[in-house]
Amino acid sequence: MTDPGKRKPEWSGDSQAFACAVMDGVPGGHDGMPGAQVRPRFPRRRPTFTEQQLLDGVTGADRTVLGRVISMIESNADHHMELAQSLLRQLLPRTGRAVRIGITGVPGAGKSTFIDAFGTMLCRKGHKVAVLAVDPSSTMTRGSILGDKTRMESLSREANAFIRPSPSGGTLGGVSRKTRETMLVCEAAGFDVILVETVGVGQSEATVRSMTDFFMLLTLTGAGDDLQGIKRGVMENADAIVINKADGDNRLKAERLANEFTHALHYLRTPTAGWQPKAFLTSALEKQGLEDIWQVILRFREITEENGEFEARRSRQVTEWMMSMVLDQVQQRFLGLASVKEKLPDLQAAVTAGKLPATAAARELLQSANCPLFTPKQPEKETCHDSES
Ligand SMILES: Nc1nc2c(ncn2[C@@H]2O[C@H](COP(=O)(O)OP(=O)(O)OP(=O)(O)O)[C@@H](O)[C@H]2O)c(=O)[nH]1
Numbered sequence: 001m002t003d004p005g006k007r008k009p010e011w012s013g014d015s016q017a018f019a020c021a022v023m024d025g026v027p028g029g030h031d032g033m034p035g036a037q038v039r040p041r042f043p044r045r046r047p048t049f050t051e052q053q054l055l056d057g058v059t060g061a062d063r064t065v066l067g068r069v070i071s072m073i074e075s076n077a078d079h080h081m082e083l084a085q086s087l088l089r090q091l092l093p094r095t096g097r098a099v100r101i102g103i104t105g106v107p108g109a110g111k112s113t114f115i116d117a118f119g120t121m122l123c124r125k126g127h128k129v130a131v132l133a134v135d136p137s138s139t140m141t142r143g144s145i146l147g148d149k150t151r152m153e154s155l156s157r158e159a160n161a162f163i164r165p166s167p168s169g170g171t172l173g174g175v176s177r178k179t180r181e182t183m184l185v186c187e188a189a190g191f192d193v194i195l196v197e198t199v200g201v202g203q204s205e206a207t208v209r210s211m212t213d214f215f216m217l218l219t220l221t222g223a224g225d226d227l228q229g230i231k232r233g234v235m236e237n238a239d240a241i242v243i244n245k246a247d248g249d250n251r252l253k254a255e256r257l258a259n260e261f262t263h264a265l266h267y268l269r270t271p272t273a274g275w276q277p278k279a280f281l282t283s284a285l286e287k288q289g290l291e292d293i294w295q296v297i298l299r300f301r302e303i304t305e306e307n308g309e310f311e312a313r314r315s316r317q318v319t320e321w322m323m324s325m326v327l328d329q330v331q332q333r334f335l336g337l338a339s340v341k342e343k344l345p346d347l348q349a350a351v352t353a354g355k356l357p358a359t360a361a362a363r364e365l366l367q368s369a370n371c372p373l374f375t376p377k378q379p380e381k382e383t384c385h386d387s388e389s
């Protein structure tokens, strides 16, 4: 490397065919060069808040603080969890005033488009709308929901709307806890309508049903998603069935399907005492039928508040949630025990091979935990407690 104008990398040897020349760097311009100066870095500092500031921020609907508190709820770090729980405890008296609406439906039914149009309509009526999601499949990618945020274009421009993607919590239980707690924080921040979207698959539907007051199934004509295509369990959980995309050539077919649904719903168990679910038509794209759905929800709230089902459902939901967290923990700890991990594969093999009855295997597994919690209780000996005379 002699001629500074034609310098070649050393590995190019004597060949003249090398097309590139290595330029001189700017002295001190970057590290690794002689005379380089390490430029001071100015890390972007996130302001730190005291617990009181966080509380005031949430109750004052400060979006930065709201986002920060939700991130704490979503964090798996112990110190975040503790602070989040302390905040939730203090915010609890301000929660519960919103109407919680769950929305499910097969991919492509138009959930995001519906939420965008419906939420925008509600914001313009003066409501504060929070949109949350339960999508355990977004654990890795934060998948479709990020796309949703950009798809909910009109709603994301509303000052009274707050859209939060599904937390990436690992298990459905984790995602569900985070969404429930986020819902409470949003309520404390004054959001009075909470829309929770779920992907229309598996257990996430039941999870969203168990955290909302009103649960609706969005469906459409054709694509095999007619009466026969819908699982009975999903229909039995719905307070309303909304046939979306009832526009253009599809309108007539949608009307026919709505009649079929309303008829069929009469023969099914209703999910909410005192409420008869029906089918409705909307076009989220053309913003048709949205006001009717809102009126149905208001009527639902009125009826269920009057007959006590609104409060009763919420009490059931919160106690079931508590118990499910306890059971989750017990299950995790049990399955995490070294002795259980060791025994489980052999026992599973023996059961599937038909060599051991499942009950005996279960008992053996429980006993292997060597913990009084999991071993069958010995019958108590009857004792007589004489009162002191
Ligand atoms: N014609 C018509 N098209 C609609 C309507 N609502 C939604 N669409 C279209 O249907 C497609 C899917 O809508 P999305 O809102 O993304 O559906 P989604 O249920 O959220 O879908 P996933 O998030 O993938 O589960 C989009 O191309 C929408 O433009 C409607 O009322 N009428």
Ligand SMILES: [Mg+2]
Residues within 6 Å of the ligand: 111, 112, 113, 144, 148
């Ligand atoms: Mg969507």
